[in-house]
Amino acid sequence: MGRDEREAAGRGARLCDAARNVVADHGRAVEAVRAALAPIHDAAVRRDLDAIPVTRLQDVTEGRLRLGSVEQSGLRTVGAVLDAGSYRLRQIPGVGQRTVDQMLAAARRLSDAVHETVAVHIDVDRPEPETTALVMALHVLVEAGPEARRAVDRAGALAGRLGPLLADAGPAAGWFRMLLAGREKKARAMAAVTEIRSLLDEAERAELPVLFAQASVDLLRGPSSDLAAWADFELRSADYYGLLAEISGRSPDTAAAEGFLPDEIAERVRTQRLDDSQRRVSLRGYQAFGARFALAQRNVILGDEMGLGKTIQAIAVLAHLAAEGRSHFMVVCPASVLVNWIREIEARSALRVLLLHGPDRRDGFADWKGRGGVAVTTFDALRGFPAPGGGEVGLFVVDEAHTVKNPKAKRSQAVAEWAERCERTLFMTGTPMENRVAEFRNLVGMLDRGVAQALDDGDALAGSVAFRKAVAPVYLRRNQQDVLTELPSLQRTDEWEELSAADEEAYREAVRAGNFMAMRRAAYACPERSAKLERLLEIVGEAGENGQKTVVFSYFKDVLQVVRAALADGTAVFGPLTGAVPAARRQRIVDEYAAAPGPAVLLAQIQAAGVGLNMQAASVVVLCEPQVKPTIEHQAVARAHRMGQVRPVRVHRLLATGGVDERLVRILERKTRLFDAYARRSAVAEATPDAIDVSDADLARRIVEEEQARLGLPVASATATATATATE
Structure with a gap:
């Protein structure tokens, strides 16, 4: 030796x-x-x-x-x-x-x-000393x-x-x-x-x-201070609550987390290995089960209620298959969520991602064919790509799958052809399908003809237990109230949209004129071709399908009028609440909105309704554009996210890529987390949400000038228009 x-x-x-x-x-x-x-x-x-x-x-x-x-x-x-x-x-x-x-x-x-x-x-x-200690311990x-x-x-x-x-x-x-x-x-x-x-x-x-x-x-x-821990908690509350549930052992009911699947299927899913080496995000227990379900059953519909993280579960499946050596994946989704998919995959995995959209999409497709990665495209673009050879694509993901329920539609036929040729297919939809058996059968038929043929209208009439048993081999759905026992009461999502051609032209005109306020609302100038409006209607529609009420905030009265005109006939719409509505009348409108049976939409100007009103009937909040003052956003959200709210609140902030929204968000993010956390808790800030920051005009002027330079437009005077008020 x-x-x-x-x-x-x-x-x-x-x-x-x-x-x-x-x-x-x-x-x-x-x-x-x-x-x-x-x-x-x-x-x-x-x-x-x-x-x-x-x-x-x-x-x-x-x-x-x-x-x-x-x-x-x-x-x-x-x-x-x-x-x-x-x-x-x-x-x-x-x-x-x-x-x-x-x-x-x-x-x-x-x-x-x-x-x-x-x-x-x-x-x-x-924040109390006891909760501060807990947040700081979780922060580590x-x-x-x-x-x-x-x-x-x-x-x-x-x-x-x-x-x-x-x-x-x-x-x-x-x-x-x-x-x-x-x-x-x-x-x-x-x-x-x-x-x-x-x-x-x-x-x-x-x-x-x-x-x-x-x-x-x-x-x-440890955290540098308690304020640092609190600020991080606000940004990543889902991670904090997920850890809290895991450590405390107070997880949701197992049967509910597993979608009440039959024992033999649930056991097969539990034993499915899930590789996380290519993933950069932790999963909650029910999310890990959803990813395992997709892997074990191969061709499935993930029908979780909105807000449960279907995208993260799909990314977990992609990451697992990539770790096993699969190289080619395809995600097809509405144009309104293309950018979200790209950003989520980049942030939450180590996978290569390519956007197949616009005039260069065929070149991108050729690159994807040769080098692999996760390709993200739209339903319309998918129709122009040749279907893959058998086994070439490791996973085919279809977001908002309920939009391909009509077998006669060309987009549905394209999806069906791809699903047949791919090794695994994952359909995603937050729209409940239990009472739409005919439509549901069409979706299931793309995945498993045997299950589709065995499914008849009587299954839904017999109740959810019979329905779930009949579709268990291909369908998994969990509801918030079943699995979010410790989930954060507030979830924020930035919805990045690419401007349509009409949006882009309206935006260029606003930039050319040096009109900061017109730039901020240019995405709604052509309602019939507005990418933001399209996504807003999808969010409102999905909330309605799940029996939830929505409040829509905008800085601008005319944007709220555009939204009101675009909402589907039969939608219960209240407002808009604006500065012109007397204070007493505002509360009556909110009370009527809260008392309305079933889904409803409340339209509100953010300065008029962001303070003093209680909107806890709403569990979905939509911000039509980012606000220059972060306190205005936080106080508006707090109207719904407050004592008396019995469901988690989901906040969707609609943002356009490449323009004023992106610059505004980037500039605001440069402020330190500590200052932001302090400002939100400041008694002065909460008492005077409309106080004018002396830097607001300079901020607007700088963004206008930068956008004029980026678009190659002559510099116009922005002084008069950049500081325009919300009365427009």
Whole structure:
């Protein structure tokens, strides 16, 4: 046994220590979250128990308890009964020991149920010391990201393999120990050293030492301040709540998260491996199940309700297949979400992505054919591309698949041909299909003719259980109320749209005139060809399909009139609320909107309705354009995202690429997160949302001049028009 063996054993021991340190660092970070969560959770449990009337104990004991004397003694809630305890309860006239025992047992059963089901909600507008501590503890794990979790998993596995080998290789640590070892121990030590060398080589190839070192650094690095943690929480609240649900163990009901699939299909999906090496985002449990469903069943419809992350689940499937060696993928979607798909794939995966749109789409298609990647195109463009050979495309993704339900439409025929030739197909739609069996059968027929032929109109009439059982091999749908028990109450999405030719011409005219306000609303100048308006109608339509109310905000009165005119006949529309509507009348309009049965749309000028009105009936918020002052956006969103809101609020901000919106967003993002967080909590900012920032006019003038230069237009005076007010 020479120096090489001793060195190998030493390197193995150091790598094993590094692996164990990563696992320990992660464990400490998780324990910090649990410690911060405990008092908040206990307080939430206490509030719930104090709100449960003592009469509920009769329900638990099937009416066997007589509680009149207990209530008369002043113990009116389950929390009060638990606080009283056995001794005080026995002092109540007419209450014996048997009744006390039954009462406390029933109260403890209710307490246990509340402990299991109570959800902790983090109020970003009222940060308390306890919630601040929780956000800061979660921040460590969120900042460390999926790479740290991957490092922990690899470290645990490696330490498990190295530990026994290092024990066997003990004699190799020194020549004297080797000399004293018997023949069998020497042989075992030599074999262990050989295996350790193999593991070291494997670890070096996978760059595990670097991965472990970086993970430990990330897990030990805390936020620079509580404001930094709060600001990050607002930006990535979904990640925070996902971790919170995982660590607390209070995940949604398994059957609901798995879409109430039959046991045999659910078990097949659970055992499906999901490779995350090409993915840059963590998945919630139900999202991972959705990705596994698509992989295990091969040709499926993912019908999750809007807001559950269907795009992320699709990207997870793409990333898995890419890690397995598949090279070509195709995504087809409406033109209004092309840019979103490109940005999401770039941000959340390591995959190459190509946009096949516009006059160069055929050149892009040829490039994709030759080099591979994820091609993203529109339904109309897809018709111009030759269908692939069998097995050439690893996954064919169809977003907003309900738009190809008509088999006679050319876009539907093109999709059907591609689906037949691709190895796997994933249809995505947030529109519920349970009561549209004929349309649903057409979609299913593109994926599995056998299931489609077995599906008849009676399945839907028999109820959702019968329907889901009939379509389970190809269809998975989860609803928010079933799986978002700990989900963030606010989800923000930037909807990037490419201007249509008509939009572009209106925009150029506004830039030529140096009119900043006209530039901001140019995307609505030609309603019949407005890309933003088209996406807005899709969002409103999907919300309506799911029985949700929508509020649409714009800075401009004329934009709201355009939206009102474009909404489909039969849509319940309220407003617009503008500065010209008296304050008392504004609240009556909001009350009528809230009282309207089913879906409805409220139109509101952002300055007039962004402060003082409660719109918690709305669970979908659309911002027609970005605002110059971030506080105006935040306060408008807060009208819906406030106490009394029972569903998560989704905010869609409509943005146009390449022009004033992109420049405005980029400039505003340059402000530090800390300043932004502070400003949003400033009493002055909240009291005076319409206060004019002295830099607003300069900001507008600079954007106008930059756009004139970009478009090669003569510079016009922007002074008079850049600071135009919202009365336009």
